[in-house]
Amino acid sequence: MPSSRYAIEVSGLTKFYGKNQVLWDLNLQVEQGTIFGIVGPNGAGKTTLLKIVAGIIRPTTGKVTIMGRSLSAEPEDVKTFIGYLPEKPRAYDVLTVKEFLEFIKELYSIPDAVFIERVEEYSKAFGLGGYDLSFMGSLSKGLLQRALLAAIFVREPRIYLLDEPFSGLDPSGIWQFRRTLQEKAKVGATVLMATHILDFVEKVCDRIAIIDQGKILIEGTSQQLREAAGVQSSLEEAYLKLLGEES
Numbered sequence: 001m002p003s004s005r006y007a008i009e010v011s012g013l014t015k016f017y018g019k020n021q022v023l024w025d026l027n028l029q030v031e032q033g034t035i036f037g038i039v040g041p042n043g044a045g046k047t048t049l050l051k052i053v054a055g056i057i058r059p060t061t062g063k064v065t066i067m068g069r070s071l072s073a074e075p076e077d078v079k080t081f082i083g084y085l086p087e088k089p090r091a092y093d094v095l096t097v098k099e100f101l102e103f104i105k106e107l108y109s110i111p112d113a114v115f116i117e118r119v120e121e122y123s124k125a126f127g128l129g130g131y132d133l134s135f136m137g138s139l140s141k142g143l144l145q146r147a148l149l150a151a152i153f154v155r156e157p158r159i160y161l162l163d164e165p166f167s168g169l170d171p172s173g174i175w176q177f178r179r180t181l182q183e184k185a186k187v188g189a190t191v192l193m194a195t196h197i198l199d200f201v202e203k204v205c206d207r208i209a210i211i212d213q214g215k216i217l218i219e220g221t222s223q224q225l226r227e228a229a230g231v232q233s234s235l236e237e238a239y240l241k242l243l244g245e246e247s
Contacts, residue, residue: 006065007032007159007190008053013062015048015214022048023214026062030207035181035191037205039198039239045214046194047087050163053192054084067158080108083157087164087194089148093137097128097147100136104151115154122150125176141168153180160184162193166200178204202235210242218242 008030015023023045030036038046051057053064055075064071066078105115126146145168166174181191202222209219222235229238
């Protein structure tokens, strides 16, 4: 398998929806073992970028490389590396949580012993104990999000693509999610995450890109973004200043 220091490489990415251009010649490199945050206003192109990297939609022009492999040339093989959580996740309402996780097990050929161990670990981590016989369609928004996150982590993919993963999570769920992400990054997994929660991004992400109107405005560490904006207090203040939204 081709090797690369980058888990994700995006080059010259452009996307049109009809006559509406959403992404403009976008370039991005995400090193293996890092947590990379994408932030920006609504409509900036964050979700479109993640969908293209996940192989859900195709770019108009440009190239995506995952773990050294071309997404367009080897889509099925490349997708085995990826765990994707969409902005508005859905599940099979008629399956119980247990059945849904078993469906994931069969879909990705997870060995029985490994599956049992992981289900126990992530059910505990995401507070799903006691809900294994609950139908996915009956879960609250927060519990559904926890169940879908657990399903991704049960797979233990090499790349996590997460679009607004905090939707519906309470403070305890966010704390556990943060801890789990950091543990995965320590052992080499890569996270590309789009979110509006700047405080989380500042605390957790190794690198951050601000996207506006389909273009990367700036990329760097939290400290580098604050320095570029000429502020020291917080990423939030830097974000507003760099976007020209500071009052």
